[in-house]
Amino acid sequence: MAVDTTALVNALQTKIDRSRILTDAADCLPYSYDYSRNSHPPDAVVFATSHQEVVHCLSTCYQLNIPVVPRGEGTGIVGGSVPIHGGVVLSLERMQQILAVDVANRCMRVQPGVLNQSVQDKAAEHGFFWPPDPSSRQVCSVGGNLAHNSAGPRAVKYGTPRENTLGLQAVTADGKTLRTGVYTTKGVVGYDLTRLLIGSEGTLAVITEATLKLTPLPEAIGCLRVLYKDIHSAASAVSHIMAQPVIPYTLEFLDSACLNLIREHSSLDLPAQAQAMLLIEVDGPRVALPSAIQAIQQAASNAGLIGIDHAQTAAEKAQLWQARKTLSPTLRKIAAKKINEDVVVPVAQMAPFIQQLAEFAQTYQITIVNFGHAGNGNIHVNLLVDPNDAEQMQRSQQCLHKIFTLVIQLGGSLSGEHGVGLAKQNYIGYEIDPVTLELMQKIKQQFDPKHLLNPGKIFPKK
Amino acid sequence: MAVDTTALVNALQTKIDRSRILTDAADCLPYSYDYSRNSHPPDAVVFATSHQEVVHCLSTCYQLNIPVVPRGEGTGIVGGSVPIHGGVVLSLERMQQILAVDVANRCMRVQPGVLNQSVQDKAAEHGFFWPPDPSSRQVCSVGGNLAHNSAGPRAVKYGTPRENTLGLQAVTADGKTLRTGVYTTKGVVGYDLTRLLIGSEGTLAVITEATLKLTPLPEAIGCLRVLYKDIHSAASAVSHIMAQPVIPYTLEFLDSACLNLIREHSSLDLPAQAQAMLLIEVDGPRVALPSAIQAIQQAASNAGLIGIDHAQTAAEKAQLWQARKTLSPTLRKIAAKKINEDVVVPVAQMAPFIQQLAEFAQTYQITIVNFGHAGNGNIHVNLLVDPNDAEQMQRSQQCLHKIFTLVIQLGGSLSGEHGVGLAKQNYIGYEIDPVTLELMQKIKQQFDPKHLLNPGKIFPKK
Numbered sequence: 001m002a003v004d005t006t007a008l009v010n011a012l013q014t015k016i017d018r019s020r021i022l023t024d025a026a027d028c029l030p031y032s033y034d035y036s037r038n039s040h041p042p043d044a045v046v047f048a049t050s051h052q053e054v055v056h057c058l059s060t061c062y063q064l065n066i067p068v069v070p071r072g073e074g075t076g077i078v079g080g081s082v083p084i085h086g087g088v089v090l091s092l093e094r095m096q097q098i099l100a101v102d103v104a105n106r107c108m109r110v111q112p113g114v115l116n117q118s119v120q121d122k123a124a125e126h127g128f129f130w131p132p133d134p135s136s137r138q139v140c141s142v143g144g145n146l147a148h149n150s151a152g153p154r155a156v157k158y159g160t161p162r163e164n165t166l167g168l169q170a171v172t173a174d175g176k177t178l179r180t181g182v183y184t185t186k187g188v189v190g191y192d193l194t195r196l197l198i199g200s201e202g203t204l205a206v207i208t209e210a211t212l213k214l215t216p217l218p219e220a221i222g223c224l225r226v227l228y229k230d231i232h233s234a235a236s237a238v239s240h241i242m243a244q245p246v247i248p249y250t251l252e253f254l255d256s257a258c259l260n261l262i263r264e265h266s267s268l269d270l271p272a273q274a275q276a277m278l279l280i281e282v283d284g285p286r287v288a289l290p291s292a293i294q295a296i297q298q299a300a301s302n303a304g305l306i307g308i309d310h311a312q313t314a315a316e317k318a319q320l321w322q323a324r325k326t327l328s329p330t331l332r333k334i335a336a337k338k339i340n341e342d343v344v345v346p347v348a349q350m351a352p353f354i355q356q357l358a359e360f361a362q363t364y365q366i367t368i369v370n371f372g373h374a375g376n377g378n379i380h381v382n383l384l385v386d387p388n389d390a391e392q393m394q395r396s397q398q399c400l401h402k403i404f405t406l407v408i409q410l411g412g413s414l415s416g417e418h419g420v421g422l423a424k425q426n427y428i429g430y431e432i433d434p435v436t437l438e439l440m441q442k443i444k445q446q447f448d449p450k451h452l453l454n455p456g457k458i459f460p461k462k
Numbered sequence: 463m464a465v466d467t468t469a470l471v472n473a474l475q476t477k478i479d480r481s482r483i484l485t486d487a488a489d490c491l492p493y494s495y496d497y498s499r500n501s502h503p504p505d506a507v508v509f510a511t512s513h514q515e516v517v518h519c520l521s522t523c524y525q526l527n528i529p530v531v532p533r534g535e536g537t538g539i540v541g542g543s544v545p546i547h548g549g550v551v552l553s554l555e556r557m558q559q560i561l562a563v564d565v566a567n568r569c570m571r572v573q574p575g576v577l578n579q580s581v582q583d584k585a586a587e588h589g590f591f592w593p594p595d596p597s598s599r600q601v602c603s604v605g606g607n608l609a610h611n612s613a614g615p616r617a618v619k620y621g622t623p624r625e626n627t628l629g630l631q632a633v634t635a636d637g638k639t640l641r642t643g644v645y646t647t648k649g650v651v652g653y654d655l656t657r658l659l660i661g662s663e664g665t666l667a668v669i670t671e672a673t674l675k676l677t678p679l680p681e682a683i684g685c686l687r688v689l690y691k692d693i694h695s696a697a698s699a700v701s702h703i704m705a706q707p708v709i710p711y712t713l714e715f716l717d718s719a720c721l722n723l724i725r726e727h728s729s730l731d732l733p734a735q736a737q738a739m740l741l742i743e744v745d746g747p748r749v750a751l752p753s754a755i756q757a758i759q760q761a762a763s764n765a766g767l768i769g770i771d772h773a774q775t776a777a778e779k780a781q782l783w784q785a786r787k788t789l790s791p792t793l794r795k796i797a798a799k800k801i802n803e804d805v806v807v808p809v810a811q812m813a814p815f816i817q818q819l820a821e822f823a824q825t826y827q828i829t830i831v832n833f834g835h836a837g838n839g840n841i842h843v844n845l846l847v848d849p850n851d852a853e854q855m856q857r858s859q860q861c862l863h864k865i866f867t868l869v870i871q872l873g874g875s876l877s878g879e880h881g882v883g884l885a886k887q888n889y890i891g892y893e894i895d896p897v898t899l900e901l902m903q904k905i906k907q908q909f910d911p912k913h914l915l916n917p918g919k920i921f922p923k924k
Contacts, residue, residue, distance in 0.1 A: 104705050104810035127707060149650040160648060162657070163625050176897045184806045186622060186838045187875035188611040188661045189882055190894045190920065191902045195624070195657035199650045216707035243566050245589060245678035288750035344646045348566035376648045413649035420651055432652045435638045439908060440653045446904040458652065 003043040003066055003086060011064065012046060015056040020047040020094075031071065031089040037337070038079035038422055042069070042089040049094050051169065051177070051208040057090055058206060059175025067452050068173070070202040072113065072144030075136045077340055078421030080148065080201045084456045090206060092143050098122050099209065106214045107166055107183070112143025112207050119212065128214035131158030134417070135325050143207055148419035149199035153250035156375030157283070160417070162195050164213045170197055170205035173448035183211055196443070201419050202454040204447040218283030221249055222293050223311040225320055226300050227274040231255050231358075231370075233304020234276035235351035238374040240299040241280070242347045246292045249283035251375030252324055255354075258371045261330055262323045274306055278374065279324055327371055328380070335367075335384035339396060343403065345412035347377045356406055357381065364399040366392070378416035404430050420458045428460060465505040465528055465548060473526065474508060477518040482509040482556075493533065493551040499799065500541035500884055504531070504551040511556050513631065513639070513670040519552055520668065521637025529914050530635070532664040534575065534606030537598045539802055540883025542610065542663045546918045552668060554605050560584050561671065568676045569628055569645070574605025574669050581674065590676035593620030596879070597787050605669055610881035611661035615712035618837030619745075622879070624657050626675045632659055632667035635910035645673055658905070663881050664916040666909040680745030683711055684755050685773040687782055688762050689736040693717050693820075693832075695766020696738035697813035700836040702761040703742070704809045708754045711745035713837030714786055717816075720833045723792055724785045736768055740836065741786055789833055790842070797829075797846035801858060805865065807874035809839045818868055819843065826861040828854070840878035866892050882920045890922060 005023050012021050022028050022045040033039035043066070048054045061068045067087030074081055083089050095111035098118065102108065103126045110119060116137035119130045132145050133152035144150065146168075151160040158164070167181025181187065181194035197204055228234040234253060241251060254262075256275040262268050270277075278300065282292045297308055311317040331338050345353045354370065361368040372380040381403060385396045404414055408430050414420075420428055429437065441459055444451075467485050474483050484490050484507040495501035505528070510516045523530045529549030536543055545551050557573035560580065564570065565588045572581060578599035581592050594607050595614035606612065608630075613622040620626070629643025643649065643656035659666055690696040696715060703713060716724075718737040724730050732739075740762065744754045759770055773779040793800050807815045816832065823830040834842040843865060847858045866876055866889050876886055876893050891899065903921055906913075 102808075102810070104701055105808040106704065149654075151648065155648060159625070160650075162654060163621070172897075172901070177895075178898045178901065179895055180898065182806070182875045183873040184808055184839050184875055184878075186613065186617060186806050186835070186840050186878035188622075188879060189876050189886070189890060190899065191662055191666075191905060192611075192624065192657045192660065193898065193901070195654040198654065200653055204653075216709065219707070239566055242568065245681070247678065285746065285750040285753060287753060288747040291747060291749060344644070344648050346564075346567040346646055348564070373648070377646050378648050411645040413644045413646055414651050416646070416648035417650060424651070428651060433639075433641055435634075436640045436642065436655065437652065439634070439640065439655070442908040443653060443905055446901060446908065 005043055008044060008060070008064060008066060011060045012057060016046060016048070016053050020049070031091065032083065034074045034079060034081045035077045036079040036082070036421070036423060038082045040082055040084045041086065042083040043086045045089045045091055047091045047094045054090065054171050054206055054208050055175045055177065057088065058171050058173060061088055061452060062174045062450065065450060065452065067455050069454050070206045072141035072147070073139055075140040076144060076148060076419070076421065078418050078423035080419055080421035080457060082422065084422065093141065095208070101126055105183070108212045108214055110142055110210055110212060112141060112146070112210065114142050116140050116142060116145055123214050124217065127217055129217050130212050131155065131164050131215055132161050135328060142210060146198050146207055146210060147200070147202050148417065150417045153252055153373055155373060156251050157247045157249055158215060162198050165194060165198060166211040166213050168194050168197055168207050169209035170207045172205050173450065173453040178205055181211065185213065199419065201421060201457055203444060203457055204453065218249065220286040220289050221281050221283045222289050223317045223320065224280040224293065224296065225309045225311060226278040226280060227271065227306040228276040228304045229273055229306055230304050231276040231354050232351050233302055234278055235354045237278060237300045237302055238350055239348050240302070241296060242375060244295060244299045246282065246295045248296060248375055249281040250279070251373070252279040253372055253374035253379070254279070254324065254327070255370040257367065257369040258327055261327065265326065265330055266323050268319055268323050271306060279320055331369060331382050331384070337385055337387040339383040339385060339400065341381040341403065342372070342416050342418045343379055343381055343407045343412060343414055344416040345377045345379070345407055345410045347375070349410040349412070350374065350377055353406065353410055357403065360399050360402050364395045366396055366399055373416070376416060377412065422457060425458055425460055428458065467505055470506060470522070470526060470528060473522045474519060478508060478510070478515050482511070493553065494545065496536045496541060496543045497539045498541040498544070498883070498885060500544045502544055502546045503548065504545040505548045507551045507553055509553045509556045513633070516552065516633050516668055516670050517637045517639060519550065520633050520635060523550055523914060524636045524912065527912060527914065529917050531916050532668045534603035534609070535601055537602040538606060538610060538881070538883065540880050540885035542881055542883035542919060544884065546884065555603065557670070563588055567645070570674045570676055572604055572672055572674060574603060574608070574672065576604050578602050578604055578607055585676050586679065589679050591679050592674050593617065593626050593677055594623050597790060604672060608660050608669055608672060609662070609664050610879065612879045615714055615835055618713050618835060619709045619711055620677055624660050627656060627660060628673040628675050630656050630659055630669050631671035632669045634667050635912065635915040640667055643673065647675065661881065663883060663919055665906060665919055666915065680711065682748040682751050683743050683745045684751050685779045685782065686742040686755065686758065687771045687773060688740040688742060689733065689768040690738040690766045691735055691768055692766050693738040693816050694813050695764055696740055697816045699740060699762045699764055700812050701810050703758060704837060706757055706761045708744065708757045710758060710837055711743040712741070713835070714741040715834055715836035715841070716741070716786065716789070717832040719829065719831040720789055723789065727788070727792055728785050730781055730785050733768060741782055793831060793844055793846070799847055799849040801845040801847060801862065803843040803865065804834070804878050804880045805841055805843055805869045805874060805876055806878040807839045807841070807869055807872045809837070811872040811874070812836065812839055815868065815872055819865070822861050822864055826857045828858055828861055835878070838878060839874065884919060887920055887922055890920065
């Protein structure tokens with residue numbers, strides 16, 4: 001459907017400064033793709049700076065029947081912010097205000113374009129943090145975190161955005177303002193639309209403000225590097241750690257391929273026989289840390305253990321995390337197009353799952369590299385493929401089908417934090433049954449009767 | 463609308479044993495009311511014992527256009543399970559199976575009729591607990607807890623059912639089976655229907671199974687009784703406690719009227735000048751408890767403090783909690799019909815809110831007794847009224863209007879854990895704006911197009 005950009009711009013610029021409306025193809029290009037490398041040009045890009053401008057943009061596009069794709073910083077990896085049907089990319093990146101830090105009530109009100117790191121920095125000034133901490137937190141926005149319910153390592157103990165957001169202000173497809181949730185830690189008046197919007201990937205409404213629940217910074221954090229001679233020992237240790245009372249602050253997992261990458265790309269000293277690593281942090285009152293660490297060490301010890309090192313200095317700890325955080329970009333450099341999955345399995349199923357992945361790698365002759373948030377059973381399964389090798393790409397799709405089928409058999413989920421977007425829309429039926437999926441689509445219909453809001457995402461192509 | 467009970471029973475008994483279908487008025491009577499003392503007779507009561515029987519009951523009633531009101535143990539206090547339009551009360555009280563305790567994955571699968579206390583007992587055998595702990599936990603069911611998102615004292619640190627439930631199985635009004643959520647601690651595939659159903663008070667679907675997220679039992683719990691010479695000092699202490707890093711396990715608040723009741727009805731020793739009490743528990747590793755308690759004591763100390771006692775024995779602790787837990791039933795004994803509200807205000811607004819309540823009590827000449835979950839700002843505001851005193855009842859309604867208006871002005875919510883039901887349906891517009899309310903009703907329409915599922919609840923009467 002061709003968009004009359006002249007009419008669009010004329011209508012938009014009655015309330016949005018013309019300088020914040022792009023229509024030139026070259027100007028719009030950076031807003032045609034996200035980290036998934038899917039791409040489609042928008043007809044226009046609009047930079048909103050206020051709730052009222054979001055309302056105006058949405059109601060204008062509703063009248064003109066033009067799709068609107070909300071976008072934060074474009075760090076998503078499932079194509080969630082790619083405007084596959086053209087229309088307007090509504091960029092929230094200039095809505096960067098931290099509206100209030102309310103220490104007494106332990107919450108913070110922010111606009112959606114605020115970077116995750118800015119939230120962390122501001123909260124830390126007052127002795128708090130906001131638990132969601134994607135690896136991309138230096139460059140990703142809170143709005144994007146909410147859209148995909150994106151978390152990170154700390155989710156194992158402190159939860160995802162759904163457990164750490166009290167309320168939202170949002171705008172529906174036809175430009176109406178919603179206020180969901182509460183400003184308090186309890187409230188059961190009406191249906192929970194806050195959590196419904198969180199993780200809805202911009203398909204129900206555009207979030208223009210969020211009230212984030214803050215958590216006190218732990219007094220102390222200890223960091224352990226635990227090496228194993230094989231991946232099964234590491235996976236089994238994860239189950240044991242999660243079955244005892246001390247919940248780690250973070251519990252990350254890296255397989256042998258990851259360790260090889262680290263050997264090549266960092267100065268971290270890793271013994272040759274190490275084939276898997278757990279990176280574990282434990283937090284709490286300083287006085288309680290030794291016994292907590294001891295409990296974790298005990299649970300982590302099994303026949304495959306090579307050794308446990310306690311990172312003694314901030315520099316040592318930073319080096320470990322640096323190695324972990326650069327894995328995704330490093331992998332992307334070496335593989336022309338890696339397929340980056342973020343499946344979840346129940347923690348107790350991690351060992352058999354990892355075992356089976358090795359067999360799939362063998363069967364389909366695909367290099368599979370695994371790391372991720374082991375405490376949640378959230379594994380980043382990376383299939384290293386060459387998009388120019390058609391035969392290999394076909395094998396990788398077969399392999400993916402096997403992986404997803406297995407994940408569901410084991411009681412898991414296809415995505416822990418990336419979402420569905422374009423990448424998994426054809427697989428959603430593996431996890432969600434037809435009755436439930438139909439209800440989700442009926443809910444979508446209520447928020448967005450013309451199907452203009454981030455169209456063509458999440459649900460299977462018809 | 464008259465129900466043809468013969469046709470109903472004939473259809474139901476094809477799959478549900480006749481002995482579990484009541485139609486005699488006297489037999490049905492106990493299912494006509496809940497703890498709110500609202501009452502209306504149902505045409506029939508059906509005791510389901512399985513998911514399939516719930517499906518059969520709902521699809522039968524859907525075909526016959528008969529309302530269905532799901533019911534747990536009837537301990538709700540907003541009339542949520544009262545069949546005000548007659549029809550079938552679908553009792554889940556015989557679905558009492560704990561289907562699985564999965565220690566390795568820290569979760570438990572239960573049927574909705576399981577008592578909250580049974581969940582706690584079973585979890586404790588494995589070193590865990592389920593955080594939601596209503597005062598009625600000995601006699602209330604998990605299904606009811608989920609329906610109203612009911613929590614209790616521990617919510618201040620560990621959250622409500624929405625933060626402690628991973629997934630649900632449920633049945634829609636037309637008898638279709640939904641499966642929501644995941645079996646893991648992360649998952650972002652499709653919309654969050656789990657939290658949408660939790661707190662929807664049986665108006666969207668009937669929950670037939672829940673996967674509860676378990677939390678490790680704390681190693682140690684310390685208990686403090688803190689007395690103040692006035693209520694404002696106690697409210698102000700609550701703000702200070704919640705602004706420092708140690709989050710209490712529970713933080714309960716009792717005003718002078720409550721203390722007088724305790725003086726009359728228990729052997730607890732309370733100095734005459736004590737006009738308010740905080741009951742505070744602190745949990746954590748044993749070794750960390752002294753410093754945590756010290757931090758709380760420091761925050762609790764202000765000019766109005768009379769003294770802090772550390773409950774040394776289990777018996778002392780039990781006595782304190784016994785006094786707290788019997789407040790609601792004791793109040794009910796002395797007031798012919800108390801109006802029991804459970805409003806929430808931001809913690810920092812507790813002191814001005816309590817101050818204002820005292821002024822309302824004066825203005826409207828109504829005795830107001832306050833206690834509750836101070837750490838969440840969740841105050842049980844009890845208006846002691848005599849239903850035979852029409853003039854007083856009228857004043858109490860005016861007073862309630864003032865209280866609710868103030869709660870919203872302060873950024874609070876009309877209900878923290880009781881829900882809306884019948885009691886607050888005409889006040890819901892104080893908190894939820896028309897646009898958001900309309901969307902909630904449109905969602906309801908998708909789950910229950912014939913408006914047969916717990917009809918006449920939550921939304922304002924038309």
